Amino acid sequence: MRVLLIRPPREFNSYKIYSESLALGYIASVLRADEIETDILDAFIEDLSVEKVVEKILTGRYSLIGLTIPDPTYLLPAIDIVKKVKKEAPNIHITMGGYTPTFDYKKIFSIVPELDSISRFEGEIIMLNLAKAIEKKNNWQEINGLVYFNGKNLVVNPPMLLIENLDKLPFPSRDYLNYLKKSIPEKTIVYIQRGRGCYGKCTYCGVPKFYPDTKGKRLRFRTNDNLVSELEEIAIKYNFREFFFVDDVFIGPAKAHKKMALDLANKISNRRLNIIFSISERVDNLDKEVICRLKESGLVQVFIGAESASQRVLNRIKKGIKIKQIEDTIVMLSEAGLDIEVSFINFLPDNTLEDIEKNVNFFSKFGLDILRSLINRLKPYPGTEIYKILKKNDNLIDEFPYYKYNRNTVDERVDRLYNIVSLGLSTYNIVSYKLKELKRLLRKKLLESKLNPNIYRINNETRNIIYNLQCKITKEASSIFREALIFVKNHNSSLNDVNFARELYNFVYKQSKVWLERILFLLEILKKTGIQYEICQNC
Amino acid sequence: MKYVKIVEQIVKGSISQQDLFENPESLLSQMGYEKEEIMELLDILNNVKKEASKILTKTEIFNERSVLYCSVGF
Numbered sequence: 201m202r203v204l205l206i207r208p209p210r211e212f213n214s215y216k217i218y219s220e221s222l223a224l225g226y227i228a229s230v231l232r233a234d235e236i237e238t239d240i241l242d243a244f245i246e247d248l249s250v251e252k253v254v255e256k257i258l259t260g261r262y263s264l265i266g267l268t269i270p271d272p273t274y275l276l277p278a279i280d281i282v283k284k285v286k287k288e289a290p291n292i293h294i295t296m297g298g299y300t301p302t303f304d305y306k307k308i309f310s311i312v313p314e315l316d317s318i319s320r321f322e323g324e325i326i327m328l329n330l331a332k333a334i335e336k337k338n339n340w341q342e343i344n345g346l347v348y349f350n351g352k353n354l355v356v357n358p359p360m361l362l363i364e365n366l367d368k369l370p371f372p373s374r375d376y377l378n379y380l381k382k383s384i385p386e387k388t389i390v391y392i393q394r395g396r397g398c399y400g401k402c403t404y405c406g407v408p409k410f411y412p413d414t415k416g417k418r419l420r421f422r423t424n425d426n427l428v429s430e431l432e433e434i435a436i437k438y439n440f441r442e443f444f445f446v447d448d449v450f451i452g453p454a455k456a457h458k459k460m461a462l463d464l465a466n467k468i469s470n471r472r473l474n475i476i477f478s479i480s481e482r483v484d485n486l487d488k489e490v491i492c493r494l495k496e497s498g499l500v501q502v503f504i505g506a507e508s509a510s511q512r513v514l515n516r517i518k519k520g521i522k523i524k525q526i527e528d529t530i531v532m533l534s535e536a537g538l539d540i541e542v543s544f545i546n547f548l549p550d551n552t553l554e555d556i557e558k559n560v561n562f563f564s565k566f567g568l569d570i571l572r573s574l575i576n577r578l579k580p581y582p583g584t585e586i587y588k589i590l591k592k593n594d595n596l597i598d599e600f601p602y603y604k605y606n607r608n609t610v611d612e613r614v615d616r617l618y619n620i621v622s623l624g625l626s627t628y629n630i631v632s633y634k635l636k637e638l639k640r641l642l643r644k645k646l647l648e649s650k651l652n653p654n655i656y657r658i659n660n661e662t663r664n665i666i667y668n669l670q671c672k673i674t675k676e677a678s679s680i681f682r683e684a685l686i687f688v689k690n691h692n693s694s695l696n697d698v699n700f701a702r703e704l705y706n707f708v709y710k711q712s713k714v715w716l717e718r719i720l721f722l723l724e725i726l727k728k729t730g731i732q733y734e735i736c737q738n739c
Numbered sequence: 740m741k742y743v744k745i746v747e748q749i750v751k752g753s754i755s756q757q758d759l760f761e762n763p764e765s766l767l768s769q770m771g772y773e774k775e776e777i778m779e780l781l782d783i784l785n786n787v788k789k790e791a792s793k794i795l796t797k798t799e800i801f802n803e804r805s806v807l808y809c810s811v812g813f
Binding site for chain 1: 742745760783784786787788790791792794795
């Protein structure tokens with residue numbers, strides 16, 4: 201009995217940063233702790249084709265295959281793998297798990313009925329039970345958390361209870377870290393998890409639904425000692441010092457959570473790990489004292505999902521925050537000298553032109569990197585509240601495994617605006633990716649300068665230089681977006697939209713080339729030089 | 740510090756992107772760079788120009804809200 205856990209190749213990639221699949225790492229470590237022989241094959245990292253993956257599965261060594269599908273871009277290659285393997289080796293049990301199969305299992309089984317099962321929600325215990333059942337040739341059909349097709353109907357078993365004490369999980373297996381270190385260390389970020397779950401009610405997001413109301417708590421954290429031990433192990437064993445916390449809620453809403461976060465910062469500092477890390481958090485949980493302490497321990501970047509600068513929209517999508525909180529948080533994070541990644545969904549099914557105008561004014565005001573947000577249109581995911589509403593209102597286009605909404609329900613001019621800017625401003629996306637790469641390199645240089653203070657030369661202007669550049673690009677992009685907005689307002693007919701979009705595209709293409717040259721030049725120069733980080737005066 | 744000097748001047752607008760990319764040699768010389776340094780910087784500029792065009796034509800344009808990415812589940 202041997203298990204093969206696979207991350208399939210992706211249908212397409214945008215900005216390729218390499219990180220191991222934590223999902224597979226956790227499952228592998230749980231199986232191995234129970235002495236079940238387990239391999240991991242990461243076709244995404246290794247850039248393997250579907251055929252190569254199938255070849256590996258068909259070596260005759262494996263009885264159970266687990267495919268992780270963290271988002272829909274992995275699904276079609278995974279389905280291809282299942283179909284090809286099942287033709288050659290129908291007795292190998294193949295299961296799929298992850299966000300997409302958890303909520304879109306009916307559709308998946310309708311397309312690939314050969315699939316043996318889908319493992320819904322948290323997968324570790326389900327996979328352990330499944331592997332044991334297959335090894336002992338027991339009945340696996342009773343295992344909680346599984347869905348399967350019994351030849352006539354889909355059988356949906358009750359969900360598995362959430363793992364209440366995350367410290368009981370072994371540290372995730374890191375099978376690919378040495379590979380990444382050897383082949384592409386500069387593009388590698390180590391993903392790590394402080395906790396699981398989210399208590400939010402945002403209508404567009406599936407994360408809270410991924411942690412259903414079984415007996416387990418939705419929001420759970422590992423203890424700080426457990427987490428810091430893992431950070432230390434990775435820093436010492438693999439010499440990777442750049443981490444990305446995948447938690448949707450890193451700190452948490454309660455006073456006790458804040459106390460825990462402060463303690464975590466102290467523990468990281470006390471162990472002198474010399475790491476840098478990025479987190480995601482709701483703006484209403486970000487507190488100056490915690491942020492400053494976390495920064496002292498290595499925090500360099502915070503991701504916030506603002507989604508809108510219109511209070512009407514924030515209320516409608518049940519974001520549970522005020523515009524003022526977003527503004528205050530951005531100011532606080534900027535003053536703390538942290539990188540801010542902010543996300544807006546500029547096109548929602550009932551956004552008005554006025555809502556969008558408020559977003560664009562907000563972008564200009566803060567000079568953040570919002571190039572991708574400008575043309576961000578909601579993609580409704582199965583399992584979310586907004587998906588159900590759109591489906592009920594017959595406003596959903598099914599292009600499995602992708603879904604989109606058909607039309608804006610309040611103002612058709614918003615759809616025209618989207619069509620114009622999604623073509624006209626599309627090359628700014630590439631500028632945004634490269635800008636992110638530049639900022640990431642700056643963060644790495646900061647770490648290097650911390651570790652080797654005598655080697656790196658001082659240039660405390662570097663960070664400001666890069667942020668001035670970002671500000672200029674944002675201002676230009678916002679102003680071009682505004683031109684499109686005015687065009688749509690002034691033209692009742694869509695007759696000239698295509699020509700206008702082409703004109704915009706040509707102009708933005710030229711500008712993108714200019715910005716890209718500038719960014720690439722800075723990247724090259726920064727690779728050759730050292731920096732000294734400007735210490736935050738407010739912390 | 741030779742690299743830092745030029746970066747600062749570009750971003751602060753003391754020299755324009757156009758000047759740097761269209762007439763780099765005399766510009767760099769006016770800025771006080773030595774011949775060897777100029778050759779090195781010219782090399783970087785040429786590579787960057789090629790790379791920018793390549794990226795723009797090759798990169799796949801993909802825009803997706805990524806909040807639903809969930810690495811926790813299996």
